[in-house]
Amino acid sequence: MAGDEQTPRPPGTRPDDAPTLPAVGVVGLLRWTWRQLTSMRVALMLLMLLAVVAVPGSVLPQRPQSPADVARYLEDNPGLGPWLDRLGFFDVYASVWFSAVYLLLFVSLVGCIVPRLRLHLRAVRARPPRVPRRLERFAVHDEVVTDATPAQVLAAVEPVLRGPLARLPRFRTEVERSPRDGVAATVAAERGYLRETGNIAFHLALLGILVSVAAGQMLEYRGQAIVVEGRGFANAVTDYDTFEAGTFFDASTLVPFTMRLDRFTADFFADARPRDFVADVTLIDPSTGGEPRQREIRVNHPITAGGAKIYLQGNGYAPTVEIRDAAGELAFAGAVPFLPEDGVYTSRGVIKVPDVSTGPQIGLVGYLLPTAEVTPLGVRSVFPQPADPRLVLTVWSGDLGLDDGVPQNVYELDSEAMTQAVDDAGTPVTLVVEPGTPVELPDGLGTLTWTDLPRFVALDLRHDPALPWLAGFAVAALVGLAVSLFTPRRRIWLRVTERDGRTVVGAAALARGDDVGLPDELERVLRAVRDLDEGRE
Amino acid sequence: MSLGEISQLLAWGATTAYAIALVAFAMDLARLADRMGVERARAGRSVLATAGAPGVPPAADDAPDAPAAVLASRTRAVGIAMATTTAGFGLHLAAAVTRGLAAGRVPWANMYEFALVGALVAVGVFLGLCRRRDLRFLGTIVVGIAVLALGVGLAVFYTPASAVEPALQSYWLVIHVSIAIVATGLFAVSFATSVLHLLKDSRAAGSPRLAGERWRALDVLPSTRELEALSFRVTAVGFVLWTFTVMAGAVWAEHTWGRYWGWDPKEVWSFVVWVVYAAYLHARTTRGWSGRRAAWFVVVGFATVVFNFTGVNLFFQGLHDYGGVPGGS
Numbered sequence: 001m002a003g004d005e006q007t008p009r010p011p012g013t014r015p016d017d018a019p020t021l022p023a024v025g026v027v028g029l030l031r032w033t034w035r036q037l038t039s040m041r042v043a044l045m046l047l048m049l050l051a052v053v054a055v056p057g058s059v060l061p062q063r064p065q066s067p068a069d070v071a072r073y074l075e076d077n078p079g080l081g082p083w084l085d086r087l088g089f090f091d092v093y094a095s096v097w098f099s100a101v102y103l104l105l106f107v108s109l110v111g112c113i114v115p116r117l118r119l120h121l122r123a124v125r126a127r128p129p130r131v132p133r134r135l136e137r138f139a140v141h142d143e144v145v146t147d148a149t150p151a152q153v154l155a156a157v158e159p160v161l162r163g164p165l166a167r168l169p170r171f172r173t174e175v176e177r178s179p180r181d182g183v184a185a186t187v188a189a190e191r192g193y194l195r196e197t198g199n200i201a202f203h204l205a206l207l208g209i210l211v212s213v214a215a216g217q218m219l220e221y222r223g224q225a226i227v228v229e230g231r232g233f234a235n236a237v238t239d240y241d242t243f244e245a246g247t248f249f250d251a252s253t254l255v256p257f258t259m260r261l262d263r264f265t266a267d268f269f270a271d272a273r274p275r276d277f278v279a280d281v282t283l284i285d286p287s288t289g290g291e292p293r294q295r296e297i298r299v300n301h302p303i304t305a306g307g308a309k310i311y312l313q314g315n316g317y318a319p320t321v322e323i324r325d326a327a328g329e330l331a332f333a334g335a336v337p338f339l340p341e342d343g344v345y346t347s348r349g350v351i352k353v354p355d356v357s358t359g360p361q362i363g364l365v366g367y368l369l370p371t372a373e374v375t376p377l378g379v380r381s382v383f384p385q386p387a388d389p390r391l392v393l394t395v396w397s398g399d400l401g402l403d404d405g406v407p408q409n410v411y412e413l414d415s416e417a418m419t420q421a422v423d424d425a426g427t428p429v430t431l432v433v434e435p436g437t438p439v440e441l442p443d444g445l446g447t448l449t450w451t452d453l454p455r456f457v458a459l460d461l462r463h464d465p466a467l468p469w470l471a472g473f474a475v476a477a478l479v480g481l482a483v484s485l486f487t488p489r490r491r492i493w494l495r496v497t498e499r500d501g502r503t504v505v506g507a508a509a510l511a512r513g514d515d516v517g518l519p520d521e522l523e524r525v526l527r528a529v530r531d532l533d534e535g536r537e
Numbered sequence: 538m539s540l541g542e543i544s545q546l547l548a549w550g551a552t553t554a555y556a557i558a559l560v561a562f563a564m565d566l567a568r569l570a571d572r573m574g575v576e577r578a579r580a581g582r583s584v585l586a587t588a589g590a591p592g593v594p595p596a597a598d599d600a601p602d603a604p605a606a607v608l609a610s611r612t613r614a615v616g617i618a619m620a621t622t623t624a625g626f627g628l629h630l631a632a633a634v635t636r637g638l639a640a641g642r643v644p645w646a647n648m649y650e651f652a653l654v655g656a657l658v659a660v661g662v663f664l665g666l667c668r669r670r671d672l673r674f675l676g677t678i679v680v681g682i683a684v685l686a687l688g689v690g691l692a693v694f695y696t697p698a699s700a701v702e703p704a705l706q707s708y709w710l711v712i713h714v715s716i717a718i719v720a721t722g723l724f725a726v727s728f729a730t731s732v733l734h735l736l737k738d739s740r741a742a743g744s745p746r747l748a749g750e751r752w753r754a755l756d757v758l759p760s761t762r763e764l765e766a767l768s769f770r771v772t773a774v775g776f777v778l779w780t781f782t783v784m785a786g787a788v789w790a791e792h793t794w795g796r797y798w799g800w801d802p803k804e805v806w807s808f809v810v811w812v813v814y815a816a817y818l819h820a821r822t823t824r825g826w827s828g829r830r831a832a833w834f835v836v837v838g839f840a841t842v843v844f845n846f847t848g849v850n851l852f853f854q855g856l857h858d859y860g861g862v863p864g865g866s
């Protein structure tokens with residue numbers, strides 16, 4: 001079977017009947033198509049095609065990964081862009097053509113592997129091929145003459161061929177005593193059935209991986225939540241900032257664990273590159289007894305809670321501010337996450353104050369600078385740690401637009417119904433706020449006090465019930481592949497004859513393909529025969 | 538002088554040693570070819586007469602072309618070549634170790650370090666294989682690749698040693714990247730073998746461009762069948778390791794980003810590499826695709842490997858965006 005197309009031909013068809021196919025009719029056409037699809041040549045073509053169609057996804061921006069880049073590309077290429085879009089080039093791995101190639105490949109794989117599996121099951125039960133007439137004609141052959149009797153030779157050779165494991169013999173061995181006149185015995189042995197077993201296991205495991213990935217996509221959920229130091233998070237769809245789930249995900253299966261961020265520690269090198277991030281949390285998980293437990297989440301070390309993995313995905317500062325309105329009433333008190341925009345944590349955020357007792361609603365937009373440096377051109381941040389923090393804010397007043405029921409982005413100010421505070425010269429007012437020092441808002445809007453600077457973490461929560469399956473199939477694929485590539489297929493034949501009162505053992509070995517270990521394998525068997533004489537001396 | 542600078546000097550030393558070895562390997566092949574010409578002429582089968590004439594096949598491949606005596610009596614050049622390669626390997630190993638000590642971590646987290654350690658593995662695999670079989674004919678190409686990788690690494694990709702960022706702090710980094718580098722070293726060796734296979738095969742088939750004197754060294758090599766078998770065996774090991782690399786990478790991505798596969802450019806190209814080599818394994822067993830055609834898959838496969846290590850870091854942006862090239866990525 002070496003080197004040939006493995007597809008068994010349907011009964012009753014001839015190899016050359018392909019060109020006459022119209023006469024064969026629909027069934028014949030289907031049969032012909034199936035045979036082509038499951039042929040090794042088409043599998044090869046499909047593999048090459050798969051490599052080619054995967055490439056555009058690395059060259060063009062992809063919508064699932066970076067929708068903003070796709071929008072920019074479409075803007076920059078008004079001619080070509082829409083065409084590429086229509087053809088699915090901005091979501092290659094979900095496109096019709098990419099899917100078609102890999103689905104055809106897997107159909108081909110099944111059509112290829114199932115008949116092979118049947119053949120293999122038969123081959124495993126079959127006997128090793130008979131001893132050829134002339135052993136000298138094989139490249140690897142040898143002859144030993146010994147004083148031992150044929151029975152002793154057989155008794156010495158058989159354990160070597162069988163190997164140490166009774167259940168999993170090294171060689172399948174068939175001994176024939178006195179098959180012909182003048183021949184005392186022949187031994188036919190074959191090993192390497194595991195090669196094909198491994199090959200089939202590998203291909204089936206690939207199929208398992210594909211199915212697991214697909215199942216995972218239908219059953220998973222993933223969400224993001226921002227949690228400020230000292231605050232908590234409860235695992236419910238409403239507590240997530242974003243939440244996505246597969247088609248067959250059932251929200252009632254969410255385990256209601258809660259988690260509190262006790263402390264977040266960030267460590268940086270002197271040149272502001274991050275060194276380490278650690279989030280210390282207290283977790284209360286009913287699925288593991290419900291006792292509060294201290295856990296640590298690091299960048300590469302997610303924790304598990306309620307079947308979901310929790311990843312530390314990002315972090316930043318959430319300054320706590322108090323705002324009193326024109327009447328001196330407390331209108332707002334709380335921590336507001338500012339999203340970092342660069343390596344030194346220049347962070348942008350919006351403080352919205354809707355609940356004023358009198359006057360217009362207030363919106364504050366601006367930046368947090370953890371270590372501020374004041375220059376003639378303005379202020380900027382020079383280091384990510386909060387050595388000398390400042391808030392730089394512009395002030396808006398009017399209607400925040402929170403009451404019309406349309407969900408709003410908390411990191412953007414809808415300034416449509418608001419006016420910006422300006423000074424007498426007409427330039428916008430910029431407040432530079434230090435922690436602890438109250439600041440008057442312009443136009444008598446009130447006062448702002450920056451009381452504290454806790455950090456926040458952005459957490460990714462993800463649950464994919466197919467992961468253990470995926471891992472299992474991946475391991476099976478790897479093991480199957482290694483077994484299939486590194487198991488040698490070898491045959492060994494011995495012919496034992498008696499000549500002039502001595503015993504002559506003729507031997508030959510054959511391997512599938514190029515096999516450097518073949519002579520050694522034969523020698524290992526013959527050494528058992530040679531050792532018979534040594535023991536005698 | 539800091540440890541990082543010592544490492545850089547050692548790497549330059551290794552490059553120099555390899556460059557000397559490269560010259561010696563080339564001289565060895567040239568001398569062997571000369572000697573074989575003499576042997577052949579003596580045997581009455583003058584290759585010299587026909588070899589210069591374009592279009593005339595010099596000698597049938599697989600003919601007993603390299604008289605055993607010639608191969609056994611290697612020239613002095615090959616001794617020098619192996620000695621300088623071994624010395625270069627020692628310097629190279631020291632360069633990698635000091636680099637790791639200077640950075641306080643495993644030395645494979647940016648492109649310079651990939652090049653440094655990848656070349657180290659390629660030469661290591663070559664020296665290791667040479668202990669068991671006489672594969673010194675591969676020296677020219679393997680050592681050539683090492684010189685190129687180290688030279689480009691030092692001249693273009695070099696960055697001073699420093700610790701890595703949180704996304705990279707994981708033992709999966711150590712596993713994933715180290716196996717990737719070993720696989721790359723193996724693919725480099727199988728690439729070298731397949732290139733020789735293709736050249737020798739073309740010469741035997743009478744390619745006019747390869748018929749000249751300069752290519753006589755090809756006659757000294759083992760038969761195309763042996764080259765093919767060697768290339769396959771090395772590629773097979775590389776493929777299993779690459780399969781493991783991709784899987785370990787998925788585990789790492791799962792730990793770091795919360796998804797095991799996201800079609801990041803690096804992931805796309807690792808997948809392309811994997812599929813090309815899978816296609817190679819299929820081509821070998823497909824009627825009409827074995828031999829020469831299959832050997833081309835090894836060449837294309839290695840091109841995708843090299844692109845995965847260089848082009849993807851330089852041209853595309855993605856999560857694997859820490860090649861650490863100044864001004865790049």
Ligand code: HEM
Nearest residue numbers: 006038039040043105108109112199206484485815818822
């Ligand atoms: C999903 C795509 C596929 C991949 C990644 C793949 C991968 C591989 C690999 C790596 C091998 C080498 C293992 C060995 O030689 O034992 C192999 C062998 C083989 N594959 Fe596939 N395969 C795929 C699809 C197919 C299909 C569709 C067919 C059927 C036409 C097929 C038939 C075979 C056969 C017959 C061998 C054995 C070659 C031999 O005996 O050496 N494979 N495959």
